[in-house]
Amino acid sequence: MNEKILEIENLTVSFDGFKALNQLNFSMNAGELRVIIGPNGAGKTTFLDVITGKVQPTEGRVLFEGRNLQRMPEHKIARLGIGRKFQTPRVFLNLTVRENLDLAGNRNKNVFSTLFNRSSSTENRNVAGLLETIGLEAKANLKAALLSHGEKQRLEIGMLVAQSPNLLLVDEPVAGLTDEETENVGNLLLALSKDHSIIVIEHDMEFVRQIARQVTVLHQGSVLCEGSMDEVQNDPRVIEVYLGR
């Protein structure tokens, strides 16, 4: 049986009468890696904003693991296990890669005790595993400021995972990356998708093709179509929206 991690029903978000999301329906099974695409202004960011509680819906509801998130504040939703990565990396530049991961994994503990006290062996093992997963073992003791843009993106994804979320929301993780860095981030997301549910918003179609099994296309605040990359790319409605034909 496939358990639903996210069910969104008739979601509408109005800004001064303008519907950024319009009766949107969406559902996703636990363990899925879902990519959301759509032209600028389609509502992708607003979609993530509603899931994380940053924006409240005008109508409709969001169920996360069967629980209605309505009127729940952002910090409470985060504690339920929804982690979000924004487009620009938010890492602590003056801390080392390892310290960034330590801090992220101990968000609810005191910062100083995290940095200056010895961590437990379980915490050390977790961080070692994460360093390997994000491919930054050799740079564990370097300040994050010295990382490339792609490495910072991978570090931030690692920081998100350190918080043990059940659902990862990842916003345009490869914008501005080289081809090699893009592929590294793609491989990381594919590796993480083995034991995480992930939603990625992305514009880079090569990248979408690399990682996507299931793609959802948003347009004018609603789901235009869903399917494999081949299915959506050949869908006349998608061609019309993207190419105006």
Ligand code: ADP
């Ligand atoms: P996308 O991420 O797909 O580019 P957005 O979710 O950012 O789309 O925006 C969807 C639409 O809603 C856009 O037309 C945008 O201008 C509008 N919008 C988003 N946020 C606000 C806001 N806070 N106030 C007014 N309009 C907004």
